[in-house]
Amino acid sequence: xxxxxxxxxxxxxxxxxxxxxxxxxxxxxxxxxxxxxxxxxxxxxxxxxxxxxxxxxxxxxxxxxxxxxxxxxxxxxxxxxxxxxxxxxxxxxxxxxxxxxxxxxxxxxx
Amino acid sequence: xxxxxxxxxxxxxxxxxxxxxxxxxxxxxxxxxxxxxxxxxxxxxxxxxxxxxxxxxxxxxxxxxxxxxxxxxxxxxxxxxxxxxxxxxxxxxxxxxxxxxxxxxxxxxxxxxxxxxxxxxx
Numbered sequence: 001x002x003x004x005x006x007x008x009x010x011x012x013x014x015x016x017x018x019x020x021x022x023x024x025x026x027x028x029x030x031x032x033x034x035x036x037x038x039x040x041x042x043x044x045x046x047x048x049x050x051x052x053x054x055x056x057x058x059x060x061x062x063x064x065x066x067x068x069x070x071x072x073x074x075x076x077x078x079x080x081x082x083x084x085x086x087x088x089x090x091x092x093x094x095x096x097x098x099x100x101x102x103x104x105x106x107x108x109x110x
Numbered sequence: 111x112x113x114x115x116x117x118x119x120x121x122x123x124x125x126x127x128x129x130x131x132x133x134x135x136x137x138x139x140x141x142x143x144x145x146x147x148x149x150x151x152x153x154x155x156x157x158x159x160x161x162x163x164x165x166x167x168x169x170x171x172x173x174x175x176x177x178x179x180x181x182x183x184x185x186x187x188x189x190x191x192x193x194x195x196x197x198x199x200x201x202x203x204x205x206x207x208x209x210x211x212x213x214x215x216x217x218x219x220x221x222x223x224x225x226x227x228x229x230x231x232x
Contacts, residue, residue, distance in 0.1 A: 002154070033217065035217070035218065035219055037155070037219060039155075044205060044222045044224050044225055045147075045155065045205070045207075045219065045222050046222065047220045047221075050217075050220065086154075088154065088155050090157075090218055090219065092216045092217070092218075097169050098157060098169060098170075098171055098172075099145065099157040099160065099216065099218050100157070101154065101155045101156070101157060102154075103154050104154040104155070
């Protein structure tokens with residue numbers, strides 16, 4: 001049971017848009033920055049978004065994110081087959097004094 | 111360029127010990143926190159722990175507290191994870207990842223290694 005809640009899976013057609021939600025509490029998402037990670041099966045995770053909505057260099061602007069209260073959302077536009085991966089949200093929980101992750105969302109590009 | 115490389119994984123029996131290493135390069139190591147994250151086969155990411163940039167503070171997940179110990183050697187740009195009293199459920203790929211700058215050491219994950227596999231078998 002993860003502290004942050006994500007849908008297990010989402011799917012959309014190539015070229016379409018998809019959003020992935022991440023729900024937490026006032027002790028984690030509501031208190032600190034959220035990061036998003038992409039993990040293509042068999043590879044290491046990669047940082048997609050930091051500080052709620054900032055993209056590291058090299059991450060295309062098809063990837064965006066936002067935060068409101070105790071929830072965060074990752075959006076991906078212009079879906080490509082290469083976007084098929086697991087996506088995780090993560091942040092610091094000030095009550096538990098630990099990093100918490102969502103359970104991950106498997107994106108399928110149909 | 112920034113790199114973190116894990117090593118030291120392997121097979122060990124329940125109750126055994128293992129020491130993982132993380133070699134960092136391409137950035138001022140002593141300015142950044144460092145984390146360990148693991149992923150059991152077919153499962154999601156599980157945070158293990160963090161060591162602050164100056165080695166003055168550490169934090170651990172409840173699942174490993176008292177069994178795993180994180181340390182770092184800023185003179186060698188190295189971080190370590192000592193795994194003791196290993197259990198079958200500790201079987202996972204263990205990733206090293208850079209944390210935040212200075213007091214924000216607890217921020218996680220802008221650079222990740224490729225991981226090292228630990229298998230606990232009986």
